[in-house]
Amino acid sequence: MELNNKNIGWSVTEMAQKVAMDINDGAYVNLGIGMPELVAGFIPEGREVIYHTENGLLGMGKTANIGTEDPELVNAGKKYVTAIPGAAYFHHADSFAMIRGGHIDICVLGAYQVSEEGDIANWSTGNSNDIPAVGGAMDLVAGVKTIFVITKHSTKSGESKIVKQCTYPLTGKNVVSRIYSNLAIIDVINKELVVRELAPEVTFKYLQQNTEAKLSLAKEGS
């Protein structure tokens, strides 16, 4: 396997921009904690997107400015946020009915691993010394119509995060629609990984060499 050249591919910001381009006008969107939160900053002008945060707010606005934080207005990551005009608060059973009931259009999540079949592992590394914690991850992947994953292509130690089979405990099976990595955008179609777009200077050969799972290239115009 070639050494992973860290200088090629998209930056995290560019990855978030790529995801944002695929969020349609009028979508109800849930953004996971961490890298997915960046996506909100890049929604193209003219599109209106409503953010759901599963602790009980539809119409989440920007992070609260210093000095205006309200401990009773937080997002799912327990960060202080704001609510837009037209926002709504609700209790947890309603919030997860929105998720489980298929009312949320898109969820963007980070991941430890994604498999060829669109399985995702993003809640536990299986390390017995870790305190188990799951939050809403399993509800989101089971209920939201479209699951996008935004992730570095490989771990810090250079292992592919896009794998034949997840070795970490699963969050959900056959649920991921599209992966946005620093090297490529990859669709999960009928349990196969189809490369939709390569980052600049990344060849398909290089991508495959740095990916444990088997990839194929999308046909022109598909």
Add this chain to the structure above:
Amino acid sequence: MINKIYKSAKEAVADIFDGATVMISGFGEAGSPIELIHALVDQGAKNLTIVSNNAGSGHVGLAALIENKQVRKIFCSFPRTAISVVFPELYRKGEIELELVPQGTLAERIRAAGAGIPAFFTQTSVNTPLAEGKDKRVFNDKTYVLEHAIEADFSFVKCSASDKYGNLIYNKTARNFGPIMCMAAKTTIVQAKNILDVGEIDPECVITPGIFVKRVVEITNPADESKLVEEKRRYPWN
């Protein structure tokens, strides 16, 4: 005459017994009824089963209750946070039992109890370790897992205002588990920032109808959990 107002948190929690199941509202500190929890620390009931989304921060609130060795088991979706120190220590020593429940399943198990539904099927957690050993059933070619209602003896809930009938309104995302926990317990104990006269809450705006509430205590200036954690405070107060 109906009057659900109690004079103090101490009186409102006096009859909580050893071995009781107690639901505690809140998502992190938002909506956490910290004064009621501290009253339960003072009261001292032991072998409690707690139902709460998180497992407390620092050494106050739910973390203080756990640190005081009053909790045998906790139902929780996310017991791990950067400032959660008490639960991880006891969990690693095997001194507290954890039932890890996906957040939406936790919410629905609580709601189901309040609505008289003993169990329900959900797709959440299917094909994951959290579905192991549970009954499954296929509907329309999709597999679902059977989840049981969680009933409680007591619920502790924080809200922004109540009247003497226990009609409640909440504040922003502090609402979270409050309304469903009110429904799921035999005795729901609420700490309200304000107690209003009957009629002052517009019936169209009532979030929790008073039928789900047994006791209300006015706590005008509830403590700010994150501040207490930052100041390294402990309960009982150091």
